[in-house]
Amino acid sequence: MRLPFSKLFHSSYSRITLNRTTTLFFVFSFIHCFTQGIIQSFLFSIDTEYNSILSPITTANIPSINMTVCDGSPGNWRLRICNDVPSHRPYPCSDIFRSAVDTHNNLVADRQMVLDGDNLVITPSSNFTVVVSSGSKSVSLSLQCTQTLLYSEQFMHNWQREDLTFVFLQFWLFGISVFAIMTDSVPHTLTVLITRVIITAWAAYAVWRTNYYKSQFTEIIFNPGTPCSFNIYPTYFQLRVSYEIPDLILNVTALLIACRLSIKLLRDYSAQSLKCVGAPTHINRIHKFFMAVLACLQLEGFALAAATALWLDVIVNTALAKISAHNLIYKGLIVLTIILLLPWIAMGWYAIKNEMKRLMIVYLGIAFFLLTSWSLMFYSIVYRWEFLNWPYLGCFTVASLILIVASLVLGVICRLNFGKGLAQYLRAEAALASVDFAPEVFKHDEEKASLDLDIKVPATFREPDEGFNSASTVSKWNDTLQKLRPVHTHASRTTYQVPYNVPF
Numbered sequence: 001m002r003l004p005f006s007k008l009f010h011s012s013y014s015r016i017t018l019n020r021t022t023t024l025f026f027v028f029s030f031i032h033c034f035t036q037g038i039i040q041s042f043l044f045s046i047d048t049e050y051n052s053i054l055s056p057i058t059t060a061n062i063p064s065i066n067m068t069v070c071d072g073s074p075g076n077w078r079l080r081i082c083n084d085v086p087s088h089r090p091y092p093c094s095d096i097f098r099s100a101v102d103t104h105n106n107l108v109a110d111r112q113m114v115l116d117g118d119n120l121v122i123t124p125s126s127n128f129t130v131v132v133s134s135g136s137k138s139v140s141l142s143l144q145c146t147q148t149l150l151y152s153e154q155f156m157h158n159w160q161r162e163d164l165t166f167v168f169l170q171f172w173l174f175g176i177s178v179f180a181i182m183t184d185s186v187p188h189t190l191t192v193l194i195t196r197v198i199i200t201a202w203a204a205y206a207v208w209r210t211n212y213y214k215s216q217f218t219e220i221i222f223n224p225g226t227p228c229s230f231n232i233y234p235t236y237f238q239l240r241v242s243y244e245i246p247d248l249i250l251n252v253t254a255l256l257i258a259c260r261l262s263i264k265l266l267r268d269y270s271a272q273s274l275k276c277v278g279a280p281t282h283i284n285r286i287h288k289f290f291m292a293v294l295a296c297l298q299l300e301g302f303a304l305a306a307a308t309a310l311w312l313d314v315i316v317n318t319a320l321a322k323i324s325a326h327n328l329i330y331k332g333l334i335v336l337t338i339i340l341l342l343p344w345i346a347m348g349w350y351a352i353k354n355e356m357k358r359l360m361i362v363y364l365g366i367a368f369f370l371l372t373s374w375s376l377m378f379y380s381i382v383y384r385w386e387f388l389n390w391p392y393l394g395c396f397t398v399a400s401l402i403l404i405v406a407s408l409v410l411g412v413i414c415r416l417n418f419g420k421g422l423a424q425y426l427r428a429e430a431a432l433a434s435v436d437f438a439p440e441v442f443k444h445d446e447e448k449a450s451l452d453l454d455i456k457v458p459a460t461f462r463e464p465d466e467g468f469n470s471a472s473t474v475s476k477w478n479d480t481l482q483k484l485r486p487v488h489t490h491a492s493r494t495t496y497q498v499p500y501n502v503p504f
Contacts, residue, residue: 002154017095022181025261029192032254037167039247044163046240047156050233057146060130067319068151069093070220076100077220081147083208084323085385096147097227099219144227152217154318159311165306169199172302179298186269187292191299200251202395206394207244210237243445283425286417290352293410297345300403304370305394308337314386314393324382333373340366348407354412355423360415367408368445374401 042493065083072078084092095290097473130141141149175190180188214237222231312334315321324330363426374397378385387394 010208012182016178018122019268021261021264024266026181028254028257029174029177032250033170035246035250036170039243039250040163040166040170043240043243043247044160044167046236046243047160050155051156052237053157053232054149057132057141058150058153061143062108062146062150063106065319065325066147066150066461067098068147068154069194070151070216072099074219076214079148079151079220083149085320087381088383092137096144097220099226122290135501142227142233146201148221148227149232152221155213157293157318158392161310165310165392166199167186169302176295176298180265183291185250185267185291185295186266186288187295189262189265189269191295193258195299196251196255196258200248200255203238203244203248203251207241209250210240210244242301256432283421286414286420286422287425289410289414289417290422292350293407293414294349295408296403296410297348300400300407301341301345303396303403304337304341307393307400308395309335309338310393311383311386314390315382320382320386324380326380326382330377330380330383337374338369340370348411352411354421354440355418357415357418360411360418364408364415366413367404367411371401371404371408374404393473 015022017023062082068081069080069086070077070078075098079098080086080093081096082093086093091190132139132141132148173195176188177192179185180192219232220226221228223229278489296327315324315327315330321327344363347359347363347366349354375460378387387397
């Protein structure tokens with residue numbers, strides 16, 4: 001039953017402002033969402049700016065099928081360029097630079113001054129060199145140098161995609177946080193809290209990673225004796241760290257606040273039911289499973305979409321687009337996933353809410369298909385290579401598969417509980433809400449409000465007449481009250497017989 005916008009707005013506002021905890025939780029989620037979004041936007045702009053300097057240099061004379069691989073340890077890095085995934089035979093890579101062995105010193109006196117300029121002009125030259133000009137000055141970069149710069153350009157491209165994904169993730173989490181308040185959902189509250197823990201851990205890893213690659217790039221690109229022997233972006237790492245450290249501090253602070261508020265909300269949800277219809281214990285338990293499925297589906301909507309989009313960008317805009325021989329299959333799975341994702345989420349919500357058995361079978365079938373098809377992707381050498389070499393894609397892929405499994409298992413549990421009263425309870429709740437019997441203004445504690453109808457009778461009576469038979473009168477009262485008890489006529493239906501205008 002769909003509510004008019006005015007009633008929906010009033011109900012939403014009442015839920016958010018129900019008490020101090022819900023209000024603080026909403027305000028905190030809103031502020032944190034936009035603050036994090038702004039910081040990630042700044043990081044994205046930095047990566048875009050410096051990647052725009054590297055990209056023209058690396059694409060001038062390097063074939064698009066080439067990619068770089070670096071292995072080893074500090075002091076002994078080995079940088080190679082490959083035209084296929086390194087696990088293939090014959091071995092498709094050749095060395096560019098080995099930090100422990102090579103001593104190439106291609107430093108030009110005015111190179112640093114030229115490349116620090118704002119207006120750089122990139123011109124391909126003969127012998128696979130690239131001429132970089134700034135005003136009246138120019139410098140020639142060797143093929144070995146441009147191949148080395150390709151390594152850093154690959155990372156900046158990945159970091160751009162990570163920054164953009166995090167911006168959307170913040171707004172998605174804010175939406176789930178609001179839904180948690182609106183539905184008093186324990187699973188949604190826990191989902192948001194766990195996701196914030198993961199984001200905070202990634203923020204700490206990002207700070208470490210930036211300093212790690214700064215050290216690595218210094219050894220294979222910036223130091224004298226390397227093929228380039230200059231720092232093409234001297235302020236990049238300082239700028240990035242200057243945003244990543246505040247981002248980490250904000251995430252840690254936000255996590256502590258979120259823990260405090262979430263624990264308070266979870267205690268409130270456990271202590272009382274904020275529903276307009278007081279449901280029995282078994283209905284509340286089934287309803288929590290339903291909310292858990294919905295929380296998994298809502299988070300899966302972002303995780304699977306992000307993993308799919310990141311993989312699509314890899315097979316379209318990187319060297320793997322030229323290397324892979326099965327791009328048509330990959331793109332087909334991506335398109336099919338995009339088509340099925342939103343209908344699948346809607347099916348799970350609608351089928352469980354209305355206890356629709358056939359639609360539930362379709363929902364479980366699609367979940368099994370998505371799980372199987374994306375698990376089979378690991379059979380692809382290209383996909384395994386990118387999964388192992390780009391942790392961000394790996395994290396979202398693993399998260400999406402875990403959420404599919406959780407949605408599948410919880411969906412089966414909900415299916416086994418069909419016919420036990422959840423659909424009737426949800427319909428009653430929606431009907432009462434549609435006539436302004438707002439659930440948010442009533443607090444009902446099931447244990448405190450439980451009544452024993454066999455012994456509790458009205459408190460006011462007239463004086464008994466002569467010949468009053470207390471035993472027979474109490475028996476009549478109990479017979480009348482018995483009619484108010486639920487009459488179980490079918491395993492899947494509970495009806496109530498309420499006599500009209502019968503005095504107690």
